[in-house]
Amino acid sequence: MAKKGNTHAPGTREHLLEAAIDVFGRHGFDSATTRMIAKAANVNIAAIPYYFGGKSGLYQAVIDYIVDHIKKEAGELLEQIGGATFTGDTGRQLARKLIQAVLERFINFIAGSEQGQRFSRIILREQMFPSPAYDTIFKGFLKPVLNALSILIMAASGESDPRQATFRAMTLMGQVVIFRVARETIVRGLDLEGYSPEELEEIRRVIVANALAITEMPSE
Amino acid sequence: MAKKGNTHAPGTREHLLEAAIDVFGRHGFDSATTRMIAKAANVNIAAIPYYFGGKSGLYQAVIDYIVDHIKKEAGELLEQIGGATFTGDTGRQLARKLIQAVLERFINFIAGSEQGQRFSRIILREQMFPSPAYDTIFKGFLKPVLNALSILIMAASGESDPRQATFRAMTLMGQVVIFRVARETIVRGLDLEGYSPEELEEIRRVIVANALAITEMPSE
DNA sequence: GTCTATAGTCGGATAGAC
């Protein structure tokens, strides 16, 4: 069913993909070695050239895999935002609710879910050090998400300049991303052992409260 | 004067340090090669073992160099914060002014200055993927800065729980850091060519406005 | 102090047996 119709082995390809997400994420493309990945996946090194054409092909497959998953995850919310119209005070309240929904999903994904943490390592690497694969990520979901957030901010705060709205959208994203990027600093600074569900809840509350404070109307 | 008293060559050591900041920053410790660094510094590869004991020694020297510079840069402001007392409404206003000052310096450093951009590549790498050198950075300035910001937030907003204050401090840092981490995404999303002085000024304004909105008293 | 030459290790990819 899920197979592509050819006679591939049961799991080799998928094992490699999953292992590659972790190894590429932790070490980056250059330092990650095909030997590490093959070992982590419990398959033979020669399976990488065989299934993916080589190290680069495997990396691109990882990017496609991640982008697909995130598009599926975020798709519904993005469509909801794209399809909505924000007029009057009800529109404003709707926009604020949607901003809240986006940020909560984002923090849950990036700091709360195991898969989100694995994916975000690779995405953050591409943010700071774009490879040719960056384009797939940017077009796949970064740009749609950034656009959606900018629209919501304009609707919620009355901001009319799209560039200003984008800058504001970035600050909202930044409040979330920092808990992934500086995870170690937070954990050491507060002497934690990772984020507990309670701490995640506190973080979520702070982020939402900030977002609401930031998107007040200038007149309020 | 500044020399350590021995008879070293005029610039070889310094050239290596400067080049290493860029190469380690762009490629990470593992993927950076001593060949790249030596070539960028225009010195012989053998100078690296000679001056720094090897690749690892050079990396540690880079970390020390960066931490020293930033401590010098941030020291005055940190002392001012540590030495101040924040009582009553004047204290609150002072705290808000100081938060503003910290954020403005931070965004100028991280997105505005050439040196800050070079330094921050390495620091952000250590944030996401700590090496043994992380400790130097954490104790050197991350912890002091995070503490200072937390104190200011408690003074400015009336927040009394230190953990909550730390989370809030992180969100403020996140708003700044995102303009470095996601620089490429912002630039592509808005079709810019890097941040112009005008755009930096807009970003600075957004960050400060958000910080002020966030640190309102709950009663306000 | 600076260089060349080279030792020794580890990387990705391939050939060919099964």
Next chain:
DNA sequence: GTCTATCCGACTATAGAC
């Protein structure tokens, strides 16, 4: 499809001439 063996290039570090 999966494996072993192997090629070849690139890496760090060192020895020793100058």
